[in-house]
Amino acid sequence: MLTDLEVGGQCLSWSATEIVQTGFFVNLGQAIRLDGIFVDEVPIDAQYLDYLQRITDSVRSGFAEVASRRSHCSHSNSNDTISLSAPSSSSTSSTAAGPGIVIHNPGIFPSAESSDAFFSPRLVDYVVVFENCLAAWWDSGDYVNANLALLTPEKRAKAIAVAHTCGCGPKSQAGGGSSGGRPQQQDSEENTESTEKDAIKKNVQNFLNEVVTQHKLAGHFATSATDYATWCSGWEGYVEEACDLSGSNNLMEEASEGGLHG
Numbered sequence: 001m002l003t004d005l006e007v008g009g010q011c012l013s014w015s016a017t018e019i020v021q022t023g024f025f026v027n028l029g030q031a032i033r034l035d036g037i038f039v040d041e042v043p044i045d046a047q048y049l050d051y052l053q054r055i056t057d058s059v060r061s062g063f064a065e066v067a068s069r070r071s072h073c074s075h076s077n078s079n080d081t082i083s084l085s086a087p088s089s090s091s092t093s094s095t096a097a098g099p100g101i102v103i104h105n106p107g108i109f110p111s112a113e114s115s116d117a118f119f120s121p122r123l124v125d126y127v128v129v130f131e132n133c134l135a136a137w138w139d140s141g142d143y144v145n146a147n148l149a150l151l152t153p154e155k156r157a158k159a160i161a162v163a164h165t166c167g168c169g170p171k172s173q174a175g176g177g178s179s180g181g182r183p184q185q186q187d188s189e190e191n192t193e194s195t196e197k198d199a200i201k202k203n204v205q206n207f208l209n210e211v212v213t214q215h216k217l218a219g220h221f222a223t224s225a226t227d228y229a230t231w232c233s234g235w236e237g238y239v240e241e242a243c244d245l246s247g248s249n250n251l252m253e254e255a256s257e258g259g260l261h262g
Contacts, residue, residue, distance in 0.1 A: 036063075036101025036125070044106040046114040049123070056102050056123055063100030103160070107131035109147035119155045126158050126218055133165040134203055134222070137210075148215055160219040161211045165226050166203050166234055167196060200224045201237035208238075212245045 037059045042052065105128040110118040119127060129151075130137065130144065137144055151159060204222050211220045220242070224234035232238070 036103060038103045038105065040105045042104040042106040044108060044110055044114075044118070046117060049114075049117055052104065053123055059102050060100050101125050103128065105131060105162075107162075109150075112150055115150065115155065119158055124158070126160050128160045128162055129217075130160075131162040131164075133226075134163040134207055135165070137161070137163055137207060153216070156216050157218050159217045160221070161207075161217055162221045163207055164223050164228070166200050166207070166222050166224045166238075197234060197237065200234035201241070204234060204238050205241050208241050208245055 039052075039055060102124050103126045104118070104124045106118075107128060107130070109115075109129045110127070117123070129147070132140075148156075207222055208220060211217050222234075222238050223232040225232050
């Protein structure tokens with residue numbers, strides 16, 4: 001299965017297995033660990049299930065090979081420290097068919113007819129069922145709630161929600177108009193930044209409360225940016241809220257033990 005990567009201005013085609021193996025050896029001995037592969041822009045039509053299965057098989061094959069090589073390196077160099085290790089299936093996901101986390105991002109809910117197939121543990125560990133601006137989480141009519149109601153507890157334990165543009169809350173909170181919930185500008189410019197951050201934090205708090213506490217989804221990500229190319233101005237507020245909900249200050253521990261938060 002080939003994936004196009006842009007390196008130094010050149011587009012290279014690598015297999016998912018090669019990506020996993022390269023990620024392991026490039027980061028060997030450093031504090032960065034490759035635990036899985038996030039597959040973006042996943043087609044949600046059932047006709048592509050075989051195609052997606054080949055990607056997953058390639059990813060897990062890559063992690064299995066890495067685990068084998070790591071074991072060999074450990075026995076050959078017992079005094080050396082290897083900080084990067086491919087996770088076992090037990091530590092990665094209770095439903096994983098093999099080592100390595102596989103996340104699919106269709107960005108929308110699978111249809112009721114194909115939901116079982118798209119949430120199959122053989123196919124995937126986690127599915128991003130929502131990726132949109134935060135306002136759409138609340139202002140999309142009955143779309144979100146109706147689809148969440150169709151998810152069994154087992155599927156919710158594999159579902160992830162991603163929201164961007166978190167400065168925009170529900171339109172109802174903005175008193176109508178075209179701002180879509182964006183905090184209104186204050187008369188004093190000195191108060192604008194503080195007001196914006198407070199609004200972002202409140203929006204994120206409401207979002208995470210629904211995702212984690214009410215709907216019990218496996219994971220979430222929220223950013224105040226309109227895309228993923230800029231650093232989120234509300235990052236500290238998001239991390240604080242995520243830590244409060246998880247009851248831990250270690251998000252990585254929460255991700256590995258109880259789901260993907262953050």
